[in-house]
Amino acid sequence: xxxxEQKISSREKTWRALAAQQAIKPGTKLSLREMQxxxxxxxxxxxxxxxxxGRSVYRxxxxxxxxxxxxx
Numbered sequence: 001x002x003x004x005e006q007k008i009s010s011r012e013k014t015w016r017a018l019a020a021q022q023a024i025k026p027g028t029k030l031s032l033r034e035m036q037x038x039x040x041x042x043x044x045x046x047x048x049x050x051x052x053x054g055r056s057v058y059r060x061x062x063x064x065x066x067x068x069x070x071x072x
């Protein structure tokens with residue numbers, strides 16, 4: 001195994017596959033209400049910063065990060 005990978009049960013793999021299958025695909029237009037519901041659900045999750053595959057969902061930036069990013 002590599003790095004922080006963990007052994008994943010077949011049940012967990014099934015849940016992850018279902019989550020990925022039901023995910024909203026890139027480019028899908030959502031209403032404001034749909035976006036609010038999604039964001040609310042995100043922060044109700046146990047690990048809101050990661051997808052079932054372990055990828056980051058969002059990234060927090062502070063003022064210094066933004067200044068550096070935009071060359072200020």
